[in-house]
Each structure stands twice: as C-alpha cells, then as structure tokens.
Amino acid sequence: MSALPAGGTVRAITRWGEPVMHKPCREVTSFDAELRSLVADMVATMYAAEGVGLAANQIGAGLKVFVFDCPDADGHHHTGVVCNPTVRVPVGRDRVLDDDEEGCLSLPGAFVACARTDSAEVRGIDLHGRPTSYAGDGLLARCLQHEADHLDGIVFADRLSTRARKKLYKEAARLAVDFPPGWPTSR
Numbered sequence: 001m002s003a004l005p006a007g008g009t010v011r012a013i014t015r016w017g018e019p020v021m022h023k024p025c026r027e028v029t030s031f032d033a034e035l036r037s038l039v040a041d042m043v044a045t046m047y048a049a050e051g052v053g054l055a056a057n058q059i060g061a062g063l064k065v066f067v068f069d070c071p072d073a074d075g076h077h078h079t080g081v082v083c084n085p086t087v088r089v090p091v092g093r094d095r096v097l098d099d100d101e102e103g104c105l106s107l108p109g110a111f112v113a114c115a116r117t118d119s120a121e122v123r124g125i126d127l128h129g130r131p132t133s134y135a136g137d138g139l140l141a142r143c144l145q146h147e148a149d150h151l152d153g154i155v156f157a158d159r160l161s162t163r164a165r166k167k168l169y170k171e172a173a174r175l176a177v178d179f180p181p182g183w184p185t186s187r
C-alpha cells in the first residue's frame with residue numbers, strides 16, 4: 001500500500017466517445033513534478049466522484065498512469081499509483097470468472113454485469129520511477145483490469161454483449177441528468 005498524493009484539483013471527467021478514451025495512451029517516461037501534479041488531480045477527482053479508480057485519460061491526459069483506492073474481497077482497502085501497467089490474470093484451471101456489476105466514471109451512474117477474472121495482478125512503475133506491483137481479488141481485481149484497460153483505449157462496454165451494452169447505455173441515458181457536463185467539478 002502506498003500513500004496517494006494529495007492537494008490536487010478536481011477536474012471534469014472525460015466521457016466515453018471522446019477520442020482520448022478510445023486509443024492507447026502514451027507510456028510515461030518522465031517521473032517529474034508534472035506527473036505528480038497530474039496524479040494528484042486524478043486522486044482528487046476520483047474521490048470527488050466517489051470512484052475506486054481513475055485513469056489519466058479520464059481527465060483528458062493520454063498518459064499511461066492510473067490511481068486506485070479500492071477494497072478487495074475481504075473489504076481491505078488498497079491504494080496505489082501505477083504507470084505503464086501490464087496485467088496478468090489466471091489462465092487454464094485457475095481462471096474463474098466473476099460476473100459482478102461494473103460501472104465507469106466516464107459513463108456515470110450506470111452498472112451492468114461484466115465478466116472478469118476473480119483475481120488479477122498488475123505490474124508497472126510507481127510515481128518515483130521504481131518497479132511496483134499489486135495483486136488482488138474481489139472488486140480490486142475488477143478495478144485493476146478496468147483501469148489498465150482504459151490506458152489501452154478499452155472501455156468496459158467493449159467487453160460486453162450487444163444486449164448488455166444496450167442495457168448499459170439505456171441506463172446511462174436515464175441517469176444523465178444527475179451528471180451534468182463538468183461533473184464532478186459542478187457539484
């Protein structure tokens with residue numbers, strides 16, 4: 001567990017449909033004050049939106065870094081910052097899928113069942129340029145996969161059946177009035 005940088009500014013969350021959400025982000029190569037400032041803003045925005053994770057492109061920055069503060073299956077909270085992540089999930093006999101509900105701050109309010117492996121490990125680089133890794137189960141496993149997907153330009157609708165995707169968009173449209181443009185800065 002690592003402390004998340006504080007003191008950031010809450011930024012408007014970028015929605016699905018914006019190009020930055022649907023193409024791979026650039027690798028982080030400079031572990032400098034600019035990166036720390038971006039990550040602090042990501043943390044502030046994640047908490048303001050009451051999310052468990054946030055990827056840089058969700059505040060419009062096409063850079064491979066995500067943050068999380070998320071409980072595992074036992075309810076223990078894990079926090080971290082991961083740059084340039086690679087995800088490993090169980091294969092073969094060890095591969096067990098969870099079909100729990102999933103949502104995304106970039107399509108706020110709507111949730112639909114999405115199959116994910118019940119555990120996952122992510123490896124990458126921390127804010128200081130050092131190797132880091134996290135592993136988890138429950139919601140944390142889902143979160144690590146979801147956020148790493150974002151940095152590859154994948155949103156979870158891309159992993160759904162046509163039917164589930166339609167249900168998700170219908171629900172999001174119904175709730176749109178609760179999440180005006182600029183959310184969560186507009187609260």
Ligand code: ZN
Nearest residue numbers: 103104105106
């Ligand atoms: Zn998301």
